[in-house]
Amino acid sequence: MSEKMDRRKQYTRMVLKDSLMQLLQTKTLASITIKEICELADINRSTFYAHYANQYELxxxxxxxxxxxxxxxxxxxxxxxxxxxxxxxxxxxxxxxxxxxxxxxxxxxxxxxxxxxxxxxxxxxxxxxxxxxxxxxxxxxxxxxxxxxxxxxxxxxxxxxxxxxxxxxxxxxxxxxxxxxxxxxxxx
Incomplete structure (x- = not known):
């Protein structure tokens, strides 16, 4: 069960990172919202905040x-x-x-x-x-x-x-x- 959670955690962090990198191609970091990152990653905001405090920490x-x-x-x-x-x-x-x-x-x-x-x-x-x-x-x-x-x-x-x-x-x-x-x- 622990391995499954670790893989899920790794996957979530990977999609969050990929989403931010995709957004950085067209927008400044300051103008990117958590909502945009979450929508692109297809996760909810509470999941984001379970991993990172904000887009700067990401x-x-x-x-x-x-x-x-x-x-x-x-x-x-x-x-x-x-x-x-x-x-x-x-x-x-x-x-x-x-x-x-x-x-x-x-x-x-x-x-x-x-x-x-x-x-x-x-x-x-x-x-x-x-x-x-x-x-x-x-x-x-x-x-x-x-x-x-x-x-x-x-x-x-x-x-x-x-x-x-x-x-x-x-x-x-x-x-x-x-x-x-x-x-x-x-x-x-």
């Missing part, structure tokens, strides 16, 4: 699921050197490509900025941390450079997704790292 849950999957993917690799960053960046683009619909919605204008900030933290932690630490910069300059590079990377990814991923993940990783290297070389 979005946070979606973002956390995506982030956990991304971190698990990136954690499989231990690339600490500049030349190894290309391989990790390729894996990042492959993950984004495989999850492009979700990523595009979460990075889109109808979502919230929290996901982009979390993406910046992940990119800094897994892609640029060791590479940029090789630069001889004071802490404040390092923070500005990191913010500049990572936010630029996010917008490159957004543009790549919006343009239909015309270049492969390998090509995009090479382009992105070439931009970054040129920027870091300019800091010397």
């Amino acid at each position: 979005l946070t849950s979606i973002e956390e699921d995506f982030t956990i999957d991304l971190i698990q993917t990136l954690s499989q690799y231990n690339f600490a050197k500049e030349h190894e960053a290309l391989q990790l960046t390729e894996k990042l683009f492959e993950f984004i490509s495989a999850n492009s619909g979700t990523c595009q919605i979460l990075l889109g204008e109808n979502s919230d900025i929290h996901f982009q900030k979390k993406g910046m933290e992940i990119a800094q932690e897994y892609v640029f941390k060791n590479w940029m630490n090789d630069q001889e910069l004071d802490q404040e300059t390092y923070e500005y450079l990191n913010l500049f590079i990572v936010s630029g990377c996010i917008y490159v990814i957004k543009q790549w997704l919006e343009n239909g991923k015309k270049k492969s993940p390998v090509e995009m990783a090479g382009i992105l790292l070439k931009f970054i290297k040129r920027g870091l070389d300019g800091m010397k």
Whole structure:
């Protein structure tokens, strides 16, 4: 009986998440109502509130699921050197490509900025941390450079997704790292 309840609970959360993601394609999070989510998911409001307090908490849950999957993917690799960053960046683009619909919605204008900030933290932690630490910069300059590079990377990814991923993940990783290297070389 417990397994049946767990499956039912998982199913309910899945349809709620799918419904919110569908609505985010055309509406801002602030303009989406619980009623709309429930109608699309074909569940009642009390069931929604048994799982989430509001649409913001539901979005946070979606973002956390995506982030956990991304971190698990990136954690499989231990690339600490500049030349190894290309391989990790390729894996990042492959993950984004495989999850492009979700990523595009979460990075889109109808979502919230929290996901982009979390993406910046992940990119800094897994892609640029060791590479940029090789630069001889004071802490404040390092923070500005990191913010500049990572936010630029996010917008490159957004543009790549919006343009239909015309270049492969390998090509995009090479382009992105070439931009970054040129920027870091300019800091010397």
